[in-house]
Amino acid sequence: MADKRRIAPASGAGLRLAKGEVLRIIDPEGEQVSDVVAYAADDLTERFSTGRTIDYAESIRVTTGGVLYSNWSRAMLTIVADTVGVHDLLLTPCSTEMFRILYGQENHPSCFENLAGALAEFGVGQELIAGALNVFMNVPVGPDGKVRVETPASKAGDYIELRAEMDLIVALTACSSEHTNNGRLKPIDFEVLAPDK
Amino acid sequence: MADKRRIAPASGAGLRLAKGEVLRIIDPEGEQVSDVVAYAADDLTERFSTGRTIDYAESIRVTTGGVLYSNWSRAMLTIVADTVGVHDLLLTPCSTEMFRILYGQENHPSCFENLAGALAEFGVGQELIAGALNVFMNVPVGPDGKVRVETPASKAGDYIELRAEMDLIVALTACSSEHTNNGRLKPIDFEVLAPDK
Numbered sequence: 001m002a003d004k005r006r007i008a009p010a011s012g013a014g015l016r017l018a019k020g021e022v023l024r025i026i027d028p029e030g031e032q033v034s035d036v037v038a039y040a041a042d043d044l045t046e047r048f049s050t051g052r053t054i055d056y057a058e059s060i061r062v063t064t065g066g067v068l069y070s071n072w073s074r075a076m077l078t079i080v081a082d083t084v085g086v087h088d089l090l091l092t093p094c095s096t097e098m099f100r101i102l103y104g105q106e107n108h109p110s111c112f113e114n115l116a117g118a119l120a121e122f123g124v125g126q127e128l129i130a131g132a133l134n135v136f137m138n139v140p141v142g143p144d145g146k147v148r149v150e151t152p153a154s155k156a157g158d159y160i161e162l163r164a165e166m167d168l169i170v171a172l173t174a175c176s177s178e179h180t181n182n183g184r185l186k187p188i189d190f191e192v193l194a195p196d197k
Numbered sequence: 198m199a200d201k202r203r204i205a206p207a208s209g210a211g212l213r214l215a216k217g218e219v220l221r222i223i224d225p226e227g228e229q230v231s232d233v234v235a236y237a238a239d240d241l242t243e244r245f246s247t248g249r250t251i252d253y254a255e256s257i258r259v260t261t262g263g264v265l266y267s268n269w270s271r272a273m274l275t276i277v278a279d280t281v282g283v284h285d286l287l288l289t290p291c292s293t294e295m296f297r298i299l300y301g302q303e304n305h306p307s308c309f310e311n312l313a314g315a316l317a318e319f320g321v322g323q324e325l326i327a328g329a330l331n332v333f334m335n336v337p338v339g340p341d342g343k344v345r346v347e348t349p350a351s352k353a354g355d356y357i358e359l360r361a362e363m364d365l366i367v368a369l370t371a372c373s374s375e376h377t378n379n380g381r382l383k384p385i386d387f388e389v390l391a392p393d394k
Binding site: 059097131 | 242246247248249251252253255256257258268269270287288289292294295298299322324326327328338340341342343344345
């Protein structure tokens, strides 16, 4: 098993994940979101698609057994463990513009910026960043279609495991939005488990 | 006022829309969906983003007064009229792969293919096609997160009007999925209204 790595609050990390390897994402303190994006290692225009994932799940919710699809409708990742079961596929990674537009905050750190920084070393341009699997993000949808951002359901030590179904480049964050993480920005831990764990 | 154009069943069309012009999309027979995508004319990597639109609407539903945002969080289009009020932002354009995976149908015509064909002449590659505003598509979300595709609420002559907030390249379809359009594929009409209509 690889060493556990820590993503500092309001920052991000990128990694290569080989087919069969499992990425475990851990919330070490609880109530902290991690935005996750993925790209096919051999074709960066093939990327995780929230829309295709909703199409095939026939649901806006995914948990253990659920498959994350690419824009070309191929399975990229399978959720093989999930101690929380509450994640979001609807909202985009928080960005400099979002903090300005929604909250009037200028130059706020953001998941978009942190994903872009983490992906740059792998040659993934920021124009290829779209929706993410927002791990541990709690976004109920009302009967009228209204979405609310509520406190993550994750407790200290909760985790999700994503098995790579193809060779991937993955980036993930410790989310930068106070609003999303119950008022306090915390770290996210991750480790890569070998295929035969 | 420009002439009205007709999109034949299971096909698509592309057009330039100048800032201030209004695209009226009409369902001439009723119960027919049109998938709509948009790109900034001066930078094709800036595109309509379903996720950013949901972020700023704080809702999965948009109707008159609603703004369609780009991936760079700029207003691309504003809904200035809407006689239906039921549209979808969650599901992606139907594709060859989707018909195979969900319905076991091979080589089925699709919105993705039709959008790609319509956009090619404007230099927009298919890797830039992601989510669409699925006009007239009726996709309720259950309390458990399950999505269902139901019969469009549109009647013959119903329409939506989208005002361009920047110079755009737009593509739209008459949707190819029997499942989505109550069993029969029908045309879609559209016209471009001058800024001072």
